[in-house]
Amino acid sequence: MSREKREALDRLVAAIRQSQTANDRMDEAFADLLGINRTDGRCLDIVQRLGQITAGELARQSGLTTGAVTAVIDRLEMAGYLRRIRDAADRRKVFVELTELAEAITDAVYRRIDEISDAGMGALAIEQLELIARFLHTGARLNAVLADFLRDYVDPQARDPVERLRAAKNFAARVGRERGAIMAEMAAAWNEPPPDIPSGRR
Known part of the structure; x- marks a missing residue:
């Protein structure tokens, strides 16, 4: 790059x-x-x-x-x-x-x-707006996946900062191991259209 x-x-x-x-x-x-x-x-x-x-x-x-x-x-x-x-x-x-x-x-x-x-x-042109929507949709999917991963390492009882650091490192290691699956999830999100806007758009 x-x-x-x-x-x-x-x-x-x-x-x-x-x-x-x-x-x-x-x-x-x-x-x-x-x-x-x-x-x-x-x-x-x-x-x-x-x-x-x-x-x-x-x-x-x-x-x-x-x-x-x-x-x-x-x-x-x-x-x-x-x-x-x-x-x-x-x-x-x-x-x-x-x-x-x-x-x-x-x-x-x-x-x-x-x-x-x-x-x-x-x-902005329609194509630009659609590109932004697709990008945000993909980012939302990525954050949802990572939030689910991170939640697996959350211990409400943990009081020691060292324990929290260990949990963070375990999360990072898992993301590294599952990089391929995460990238595939992002690619799938990018290739699908963003969700339709419901009638209740605020």
Whole structure:
């Protein structure tokens, strides 16, 4: 790899990390506005993005256990942001969706942000927008895989920093061993179209 390309990749990674930090701050501020914790906020965002969803699918999308997701839904329902709905065809199946209150708050906060974003990105060609979407989709898939790997080495009881360093090194070694599989996962993500935008686009 040439020095120029290496430097360009380094700038790209730095920009991604800067964007992730800014997104994290925005997510934290929005959760504070709603009076909920970050995990609940993440789950609320998933429901807003995907629309009506089962608890099992919410667990899969969020990376939480089904028990943890049940507790999240309970808290968000009590706060007035989610409601449970039974499937008309199968009463045993339960979905969750945003309440009108949650939709109104989300719309109030994000509509203007979307307008500004649309105006700023409107100068890009369709092909450029599709390339950015594909890149972000691939990055999301990579982060999901790595998060699952890293979670295998998380010990909530660990208190010694040396133990945490050992866990981090074990994670790094695993990533090295499974580099080929990770690259294949990224290639698969790159070659598939990014997900369609649900009707609940904020």
